[in-house]
Amino acid sequence: MPKSEVTPNSPRVNKSVSAKPSPVELHIPIKILSSETATGSNTPSGNIHFREQKGDFQRLRTMMNSLLIVLFFALPFISIDGRQAILLDISQQQFFFFGITLWPQDFTLLAWIFIAAAFGLFFITVFWGRVWCGYLCPQTAWTFIYVWIETRIEGSSNKRKQLDKASWSGSKIGKRSTKHLLWGLAALLTGCGFISYFIPARELYIDILTGNASFWVTSWVWFFAICTYLNAGWMREQMCLHCCPYSRFQAVMFDANTKTVTYDAQRGESRGPRKRKQETNLRESNLGDCVDCNLCVEVCPTGIDIRNGLQYECINCGACVDACNETMLKFDYKPNLIGYMSENDLKGVSYSYWRSPRFLGYGAAVVIMLIVIGLDLNSRSEIQLNVIRDRQSLYRETADNKIENTYQLKIRNKTQDTKQYQLAVDSEMPFSLIADPIITLAAGEQVDYPVTVLADKDAIPSGRKMIQFSVTDVKQPSQQVSQETGFFSP
């Protein structure tokens, strides 16, 4: 049998579909397991109590998750130019983002950033499958915190399963109450952390601790706390399985070169238990490297058996990789019976990402988005100007034979400093401005500034002429905005 083929009894083959697999099945064999058929560490109550696992990938995952959690709580306490680094001030309609102030008018920039992030995620998925889910997704990070708390209070996965089955006693009530109390505290802290992106963090925590927070602020903190408690404490993998759209469509981005957590069925099958140092008998009895210890299943947070092939429930956390490597070490076998491998890795086929249309397509999309964001940021003005004509009358004639048009200028200082602006009206014809040309605006301030433009009736042709208002930063003339409008005369 060629090395690239999968053995007939390999779990990578979905026997229930047909004896003659379609080309799609040959490339990405997916076996859909319902929660009933999943062979994980489910208890009769439906909870999955997975074993804690140590190993290289778990260290990496813990490090990434810890970094995410530390950043989540710490970012609102970082100040840049005296302002919170990230603050979405909805009441003032200002968004502070690392020294840049964004206004609702800048939403196109935010949209570009989100689109670029989405394509970045797709790009990474082409290489590494669902690493986002396993290593950086907040749902996974918070679930692992909650499981960590649960393990400290209720013990190992076996003890937790026994506690589930045990009838209610003083000890069970004590453990469960302590666990839920700690889950509740973690949830409240998370609620505060989330709201601190909308309300200055230093004020928020003090107000919450002293009970001085407003009704709405307190309600929102509780709302997010309850969501966290339910998500990370109760729903856990159900969120990934039933609510997250990414788990449903991520397989579309996979190709034969995508490295994802995979069981090497050709090497592992036929699986079977054995004693250590039974190598000779093992080979004679045609057993593969899988000793059927079931550890890969017991450590799986979504309760699946990766030996059944690629499944959408797999969040690529690598726990089964570490567990299996531990077993392989004990039996003195090569590591990576389960590992981050692509279909081509299993077949021993060499490949180049440069020939992958997905790699090139997503990569090009990310680069284009970054260029668009750069151009958008570069062309962003720090002044906002909106010219509105007086709707009551097109023009007025004065006693001294002049024509007047009036306008309302909405000028906003989009920076976080007080600014002085020079107002001017530009045209080839002799127009003059009846208003103070110097305007001082505080940080973020917007004014409605009424101005009148005047012209000699004999010096301008009749009908509509175009004029241009401009507002220039006195100290920084490169910061200038202008807008054209019409001037009417009889």
Ligand code: SF4
């Ligand atoms: S199959 Fe392995 S990588 Fe996938 S979720 Fe389960 S333990 Fe994590």
Ligand code: SF4
């Ligand atoms: S951990 Fe490895 S050896 Fe044990 S059952 Fe899973 S695949 Fe087989």
